[in-house]
Amino acid sequence: xLFTVGAVLVALLAPLAGTAGAAPAPGPLVWSDxxxxxxxxxxxxxxxxxxxxxxxxxxxxxxxxxxxxxNAAMDGAGNLVITARRENPANYQCHYGxxxxxxxxxxxxxxFTRAYGRFEARMKLPRGQGIWPAFWMLGDNxxxxxxxNSGEIDIMENIGRExxxxxxxxxxxxxxxxxGIGAPYSIGGAFADAFHTFAVDWSPNLIIWYVxxxxxxxxxxxxxxxxxxxxxxxxxxxxxxxxxxxxxxxPDGTTTFPQTMSVDYVRVYAPPTSxxxxxxxxxxxxxxxxxxxxxxxGTAVQLYDCNDTAAQNWTWNSDGSVRALGKCMDVTDGxxxxxxxVQLYDCNxxxAQRWTYDSGTGRIVNPQSGRCLDATGASSANxxxxxxxxxxxxxxxxxxxx
Numbered sequence: 001x002l003f004t005v006g007a008v009l010v011a012l013l014a015p016l017a018g019t020a021g022a023a024p025a026p027g028p029l030v031w032s033d034x035x036x037x038x039x040x041x042x043x044x045x046x047x048x049x050x051x052x053x054x055x056x057x058x059x060x061x062x063x064x065x066x067x068x069x070x071n072a073a074m075d076g077a078g079n080l081v082i083t084a085r086r087e088n089p090a091n092y093q094c095h096y097g098x099x100x101x102x103x104x105x106x107x108x109x110x111x112f113t114r115a116y117g118r119f120e121a122r123m124k125l126p127r128g129q130g131i132w133p134a135f136w137m138l139g140d141n142x143x144x145x146x147x148x149n150s151g152e153i154d155i156m157e158n159i160g161r162e163x164x165x166x167x168x169x170x171x172x173x174x175x176x177x178x179x180g181i182g183a184p185y186s187i188g189g190a191f192a193d194a195f196h197t198f199a200v201d202w203s204p205n206l207i208i209w210y211v212x213x214x215x216x217x218x219x220x221x222x223x224x225x226x227x228x229x230x231x232x233x234x235x236x237x238x239x240x241x242x243x244x245x246x247x248x249x250x251p252d253g254t255t256t257f258p259q260t261m262s263v264d265y266v267r268v269y270a271p272p273t274s275x276x277x278x279x280x281x282x283x284x285x286x287x288x289x290x291x292x293x294x295x296x297x298g299t300a301v302q303l304y305d306c307n308d309t310a311a312q313n314w315t316w317n318s319d320g321s322v323r324a325l326g327k328c329m330d331v332t333d334g335x336x337x338x339x340x341x342v343q344l345y346d347c348n349x350x351x352a353q354r355w356t357y358d359s360g361t362g363r364i365v366n367p368q369s370g371r372c373l374d375a376t377g378a379s380s381a382n383x384x385x386x387x388x389x390x391x392x393x394x395x396x397x398x399x400x401x402x
Contacts, residue, residue, distance in 0.1 A: 026269035039076025054094030105240035115349025148176035174227035278402025284380025320354035336369035362398035
C-alpha cells in the first residue's frame with residue numbers, strides 16, 4: 001500500500017491451484033494486542049505508534065493521519081476502532097491543499113518486528129466508495145534500502161467499490177505497485193457486515209494467505225519471474241483506513257462518514273515447532289548449554305556437563321532455527337567470519353539463526369556463513385564457548401542429536 005501507483009493489482013497472478021485447505025495450528029503466541037482498554041482510551045504506545053500527515057502517502061490519498069483518539073481509540077467492548085472522518089479540526093494541510101478528511105495509521109516499526117510466523121487480525125471493515133482499509137507489513141530495512149527493495153506483504157486490502165472482496169499481495173523489486181503479485185478473495189456478503197479473520201503464514205520462501213481460516217493463495221520465489229525474493233528479514237505491521245487514492249478512487253455522493261474499521265485483536269505466532277527436542281552432545285560427551293540457563297539476549301552458548309535441564313533441551317524447527325528457553329541459537333551480529341561467537345537471542349528468522357545437521361558427518365552448519373558449529377580450542381572443559389569455524393571434520397565439530 002505504501003507507494004502503490006496506478007490501478008493496483010492489475011498485474012496480479014491467479015491464486016495457485018489447490019489452495020482451498022484450512023489453516024493449520026500456529027506455533028506459540030509471541031505478540032498480541034487484544035484492545036481491552038476503556039472506551040475512548042488510546043492505543044498502547046508500547047505496541048503501536050502513528051504515522052502523521054497528509055502527504056498522499058505515494059498514492060494520492062486525501063486523508064490527514066493523526067494520533068488523536070477521534071481517529072483511533074478503544075470502544076470499551078474489546079475492539080480498537082480506527083475512524084475516518086470528513087473533517088479538518090486543526091487546519092491540516094494536505095498535498096492537494098486544505099485536507100478534507102482525517103484518519104489513523106498505526107504501525108509497530110519502533111516496537112515490534114519479526115521474520116516468519118503467523119500474522120493475524122480479526123477485523124470488521126468499513127464500507128463506501130473511496131474507502132481503503134488495510135492490514136499489511138513492510139521490511140524493517142525500509143530506511144536503508146527504500147521501497148520496494150524492503151518488501152511489502154499486504155495481508156488484507158479492501159477498496160470500497162468491492163465490498164465483498166479483499167486482496168493479498170506482495171511487492172518487491174520488479175513486482176511493485178500495479179505489478180504486485182497476489183490474488184483476490186471474495187465472500188457472499190460484504191466484509192463490512194461482520195468480523196472476519198485475515199492472516200498470513202510466512203516461512204522461508206513461502207507465504208500463505210487465509211480469510212477466516214481458509215487458505216486462498218500461496219507465493220514462492222518461483223512466482224517472481226526471476227526477480228528477487230526479499231521476504232527473508234524482519235518486517236513490521238501496519239493497519240490503517242485511507243480515504244481516496246489512485247486505486248480505490250475517491251469518495252462520491254454515496255460515501256457516508258464517519259467510516260470505521262473495528263479490530264478485535266492482532267496476534268503474531270511463531271512457526272510451529274515441528275522438529276524434535278533434546279540434547280546436542282559434542283566433544284568429551286559434553287552438552288550444548290545455555291550459560292546459567294539465562295534467557296537474556298547475548299547469553300553464551302557453551303559446553304557443559306549434561307544435566308537434562310531446559311538449558312540443554314534444543315528443538316529443531318522447520319524454519320531452520322534451533323531453540324532453547326524460548327529463544328534461538330544465533331551467530332553474534334550475524335557475523336560469518338571464523339571465530340564468530342554463538343549466543344542465545346530473540347528468534348528473528350535471519351540467516352544467523354539457521355542451522356542444518358548432517359547425521360553422517362555430525363556437522364552442524366550455519367548456511368549463511370558456510371561454517372560449522374565448533375567448540376573453541378578443541379576444548380571439552382565446562383564453559384567452553386561455541387563459535388563458527390571452517391568445517392574441518394575435527395572432533396570439536398562433531399555433534400550428536402538426541
